Amino acid sequence: MVDASNLVGQSVRRKEDVRLLTGHGQFVDDISLPGMLYAAVLRSPYPHARIRSVDVSGALRLDGVEAVITGDDAQQLGKPMAVTLDLFTKVPTIYPLAVNKVRYVGEPVAAVAATSREVAEDAVELIVVDYEPLPPIVSIEDAEQPTSLLYEEWGHNRQLDWQFQVGDVGSALAGADVVISEDFPHHRYTGVPLESRVCLADYRPGQGALTVWMSTQAPHQCRTLFAQSLGLPEHQITVIAPDVGGGFGTKLQINAELIPVLLSIKSGRPVKWTEDRYENLVSGVHTRDYVCHLEVGFRRDGTMTGVKASLVGNLGCDGTCDAAGTAALLVAAAYLPGPYHVPAFGVDVVGYVTNKAPYGAYRGYGKDIANYPMERLMEMAAEKLHIDPLELRRRNVIQPDEYPYQQISGPLYDSGDYPAMIAKAREVLDYENFRRQQDETRREGKYLGIGFAAMLEPSGAAVPNGIFNGYEPATVRMTPEGQFLVFTGNQDIGQGIETTLAQVAASQFGVSVDDVRVVFGDTNAVPYGLGSFSSRGATYAVSAVHRASVQLANKLKRIAANILEASAADLVFTQGAVEVAGVPSRRLTLQELGNKVYLWPGPYGTVPPGDDPDLQATETFMGPRVRWQPDEQGRINLYTTHPTGIYAAIVEVDPELGDVRLRRFVVIHDAGVIINPLIAEAQVVGGVVQGMGGALWEELRYDEEGQFLSGDLTSYLLPTAPEIPDVEVYHFVSPSPFTPLGTKGMGEGGTIPTPAAILNAVNDALRPLNVFLNDLPITPQKVRAALRQAGH
Amino acid sequence: MAEMEAADMVVIDTVVNGRPVHRTVSARRLLSDFLRYDLQLTGTHVGCEHGVCGACTVLLDGQPVRSCLTLAAQVSGHHITTIEGVAEMPALPAATTEERVRHLHPVQQAFWEEHGLQCGYCTPGFVLTTIALLEAHPDPSDEEIRETLSGNICRCTGYRNIIRAVHRAKELWQTAPSTEGR
Numbered sequence: 004m005v006d007a008s009n010l011v012g013q014s015v016r017r018k019e020d021v022r023l024l025t026g027h028g029q030f031v032d033d034i035s036l037p038g039m040l041y042a043a044v045l046r047s048p049y050p051h052a053r054i055r056s057v058d059v060s061g062a063l064r065l066d067g068v069e070a071v072i073t074g075d076d077a078q079q080l081g082k083p084m085a086v087t088l089d090l091f092t093k094v095p096t097i098y099p100l101a102v103n104k105v106r107y108v109g110e111p112v113a114a115v116a117a118t119s120r121e122v123a124e125d126a127v128e129l130i131v132v133d134y135e136p137l138p139p140i141v142s143i144e145d146a147e148q149p150t151s152l153l154y155e156e157w158g159h160n161r162q163l164d165w166q167f168q169v170g171d172v173g174s175a176l177a178g179a180d181v182v183i184s185e186d187f188p189h190h191r192y193t194g195v196p197l198e199s200r201v202c203l204a205d206y207r208p209g210q211g212a213l214t215v216w217m218s219t220q221a222p223h224q225c226r227t228l229f230a231q232s233l234g235l236p237e238h239q240i241t242v243i244a245p246d247v248g249g250g251f252g253t254k255l256q257i258n259a260e261l262i263p264v265l266l267s268i269k270s271g272r273p274v275k276w277t278e279d280r281y282e283n284l285v286s287g288v289h290t291r292d293y294v295c296h297l298e299v300g301f302r303r304d305g306t307m308t309g310v311k312a313s314l315v316g317n318l319g320c321d322g323t324c325d326a327a328g329t330a331a332l333l334v335a336a337a338y339l340p341g342p343y344h345v346p347a348f349g350v351d352v353v354g355y356v357t358n359k360a361p362y363g364a365y366r367g368y369g370k371d372i373a374n375y376p377m378e379r380l381m382e383m384a385a386e387k388l389h390i391d392p393l394e395l396r397r398r399n400v401i402q403p404d405e406y407p408y409q410q411i412s413g414p415l416y417d418s419g420d421y422p423a424m425i426a427k428a429r430e431v432l433d434y435e436n437f438r439r440q441q442d443e444t445r446r447e448g449k450y451l452g453i454g455f456a457a458m459l460e461p462s463g464a465a466v467p468n469g470i471f472n473g474y475e476p477a478t479v480r481m482t483p484e485g486q487f488l489v490f491t492g493n494q495d496i497g498q499g500i501e502t503t504l505a506q507v508a509a510s511q512f513g514v515s516v517d518d519v520r521v522v523f524g525d526t527n528a529v530p531y532g533l534g535s536f537s538s539r540g541a542t543y544a545v546s547a548v549h550r551a552s553v554q555l556a557n558k559l560k561r562i563a564a565n566i567l568e569a570s571a572a573d574l575v576f577t578q579g580a581v582e583v584a585g586v587p588s589r590r591l592t593l594q595e596l597g598n599k600v601y602l603w604p605g606p607y608g609t610v611p612p613g614d615d616p617d618l619q620a621t622e623t624f625m626g627p628r629v630r631w632q633p634d635e636q637g638r639i640n641l642y643t644t645h646p647t648g649i650y651a652a653i654v655e656v657d658p659e660l661g662d663v664r665l666r667r668f669v670v671i672h673d674a675g676v677i678i679n680p681l682i683a684e685a686q687v688v689g690g691v692v693q694g695m696g697g698a699l700w701e702e703l704r705y706d707e708e709g710q711f712l713s714g715d716l717t718s719y720l721l722p723t724a725p726e727i728p729d730v731e732v733y734h735f736v737s738p739s740p741f742t743p744l745g746t747k748g749m750g751e752g753g754t755i756p757t758p759a760a761i762l763n764a765v766n767d768a769l770r771p772l773n774v775f776l777n778d779l780p781i782t783p784q785k786v787r788a789a790l791r792q793a794g795h
Numbered sequence: 796m797a798e799m800e801a802a803d804m805v806v807i808d809t810v811v812n813g814r815p816v817h818r819t820v821s822a823r824r825l826l827s828d829f830l831r832y833d834l835q836l837t838g839t840h841v842g843c844e845h846g847v848c849g850a851c852t853v854l855l856d857g858q859p860v861r862s863c864l865t866l867a868a869q870v871s872g873h874h875i876t877t878i879e880g881v882a883e884m885p886a887l888p889a890a891t892t893e894e895r896v897r898h899l900h901p902v903q904q905a906f907w908e909e910h911g912l913q914c915g916y917c918t919p920g921f922v923l924t925t926i927a928l929l930e931a932h933p934d935p936s937d938e939e940i941r942e943t944l945s946g947n948i949c950r951c952t953g954y955r956n957i958i959r960a961v962h963r964a965k966e967l968w969q970t971a972p973s974t975e976g977r
């Protein structure tokens with residue numbers, strides 16, 4: 004056994020890997036129940052249409068079909084879909100199957116449960132729907148001047164409309180020496196976990212009880228949303244999330260999973276729905292898809308005078324009930340000032356509904372939207388002001404001695420050291436040398452470019468009015484045999500919590516991670532916690548597990564002190580035992596201690612007065628500086644911790660082919676105290692590569708008529724090994740003062756700044772050719788078109 | 796299945812992970828479904844069902860194939876290795892993670908050491924593709940590794956640690972060759 008007092012900070016190899024490496028993981032689709040039926044879904048071919056009628060009689064006649072449901076059943080068996088998160092948004096009345104009209108290509112219209120998937124799919128083909136097409140609303144412009152309305156009762160297409168200003172931003176810009184102003188459009192893309200959504204619903208009419216196995220990041224909130232969307236008593240519902248094949252934010256709602264649940268209620272049998280890749284791309288949640296108009300004033304020395312922004316999002320059919328994406332635009336608004344000193348700030352935000360797929364969460368959740376326009380603009384400003392882009396950032400960033408720093412827009416930043424990270428970036432990039440090399444290679448017709456983006460990653464959201472409201476309990480328990488269980492509402496979706504949370508607990512008890520089992524993903528087993536989103540693990544779950552472990556360790560010491568006739572203050576945990584410090588002969592192994600308390604002799608002979616034999620402790624972590632009550636300026640603070648970073652991309656652009664090659668990608672990263680460097684660094688690298696995908700290849704495309712064009716992985720291109728360089732990561736450690744271990748959640752940092760860094764690098768490469776690209780993804784066609792336009 | 800005519804059924808004689816398998820299945824049964832649902836070998840994962848992601852990779856006579864593009868009927872008379880057949884795991888009730896890992900195939904060990912997996916959904920496909928690569932080329936270059944893995948998508952890791960794991964697997968394999976189970 005390892006002496007574990009210092010397991011925090013060690014690259015412990017993962018506990019969860021053996022089952023995953025041997026094919027013995029258990030994903031939802033791996034589970035079957037006796038009598039189980041298979042679901043298939045009929046989806047709308049129209050972006051916007053009235054449903055005149057749905058005829059399911061043909062499907063019902065097919066042998067093997069056990070249940071068919073339509074919007075009518077959804078209304079009769081359930082209720083309108085519950086709200087996921089409502090912050091200043093309009094809430095539509097919608098159902099998991101379309102009622103009266105369809106609002107996007109791929110929207111579920113009817114569903115079948117049958118004895119095999121093949122029969123269910125055949126039956127779906129036999130359902131006849133009579134549609135009356137309506138004019139589609141596809142772009143933001145369509146939505147602004149509505150030729151038609153998605154929700155007639157609203158009288159407009161705005162789901163979100165919000166303004167905020169601190170300071171006099173008008174005069175701040177008027178008084179600037181230079182104002183840079185630009186529209187930054189951003190395309191639609193999303194998480195695409197390799198395991199799509201899968202749900203096995205088992206409604207038992209005899210008990211009125213519902214058990215749902217589903218691939219989700221947030222089992223407890225799903226349970227509540229099921230209760231609210233079905234009118235079922237919540238205590239009769241169990242949600243189980245076993246191994247989850249990636250989430251990235253896209254598995255935080257129940258809109259699709261309600262379909263197999265309704266089929267199970269209607270048929271009285273277990274029903275499994277396994278989303279295929281087309282369904283996942285056409286209807287799994289989408290994100291990004293916005294235009295940000297940004298104006299920033301600078302003095303001649305490069306310091307900012309003010310920031311004014313107008314952010315307009317294309318939310319698709321809904322981002323409030325179908326999924327939880329609408330509020331990402333508000334997070335974006337709060338974080339537009341980023342890591343910079345901003346003396347005056349104003350923003351207005353509008354989110355339009357359109358006939359595209361629902362708007363949800365994906366790695367970034369608005370922090371990416373805050374980052375992209377600002378980091379693009381910084382590079383444009385650097386050129387205009389004739390200041391090096393790193394130096395321009397250095398002149399504006401928050402200084403290390405200013406933390407905790409109250410940002411003008413509300414957030415309270417916990418810690419960081421941007422100037423040191425900028426210096427480190429210069430050093431590892433060999434920056435001056437690179438610039439010389441760049442000039443030389445240009446003369447040879449080679450176009451190298453370097454682009455930067457500062458990174459700020461608010462982690463651990465606590466958003467009012469919904470499922471992301473930010474707290475986390477943990478229970479830590481010792482067995483009679485002296486091993487430990489950690490019960491957490493956090494959900495393992497690949498980010499390694501079975502190991503990292505075990506490290507945190509094991510450190511308090513002097514045991515190894517193999518002596519700690521992390522229990523998650525079963526609403527009947529673990530406390531009501533909020534799952535995995537917003538990089539909250541190392542902010543919330545870790546802090547809760549740490550505190551519960553400390554509390555249990557203290558109790559164990561009191562009991563052991565009573566048995567050993569020592570003082571609890573003199574006891575230490577080491578090598579799987581508790582002993583009097585410096586007197587190894589006076590010790591109890593944890594197995595002896597557990598046995599004594601529970602069995603031989605039992606509690607009345609071992610537990611001191613005032614204690615009891617319940618060898619467990621529960622603690623709930625709440626963000627100590629979260630503030631929902633607006634201050635005199637109307638500002639609130641939703642996030643507890645803020646990893647920081649400086650990212651740099653080096654690219655080579657081939658002007659003939661328009662090809663962009665990633666030559667180097669450097670990350671200077673600070674996420675406070677790191678529990679497991681191996682795992683943390685892998686989170687950064689994985690996030691960066693998703694950002695690369697978004698910058699260069701991935702796009703959810705619609706044509707002007709609202710038809711969806713990216714329905715498989717040959718049209719939605721994911722990064723593969725040959726085109727990805729080895730991401731280089733350098734760590735800084737600025738402990739957070741707001742968490743007990745100084746940790747900061749850090750799952751999204753990689754994704755947030757990467758698109759800006761890459762497009763900045765491409766524009767840097769092509770600067771001598773007078774080319775300015777402003778569109779993502781940066782396809783060869785776009786590069787070629789821009790070059791042609793510039794006369795090359 | 797009710798809708799199937801007898802004429803749609805075919806008899807399959809194959810060897811899966813070293814064990815003979817004799818079944819009658821629908822002629823349109825995909826190999827991936829056959830393995831997952833008829834044989835309960837659920838370690839073979841399906842990520843796209845259209846031949847792009849490589850999650851469903853299995854070895855057909857030692858060669859990697861996409862089980863989502865292969866019919867079960869096509870494997871009659873051939874040997875199939877799925878992820879479950881890569882290493883024979885003894886029952887190790889009290890073993891530590893490290894001790895368990897030491898019983899795995901060197902490629903699996905290398906993925907563990909280098910943290911070459913996160914959610915693990917793509918992992919069976921990568922492990923099998925890597926085994927086939929190293930069987931054929933014991934010492935591939937970085938570029939060859941990347942090219943070989945270009946048909947497998949991992950959405951979590953960003954590939955860096957997967958590439959490192961393949962390099963590590965080269966070393967481990969040379970010191971401890973183990974090809975049981977095929």
Ligand code: FES
Binds near residue numbers: 840841843845850852
């Ligand atoms: S599932 Fe076969 S290649 Fe994707």
Ligand code: FES
Binds near residue numbers: 197916917918
């Ligand atoms: S580890 Fe999740 S897809 Fe590869």
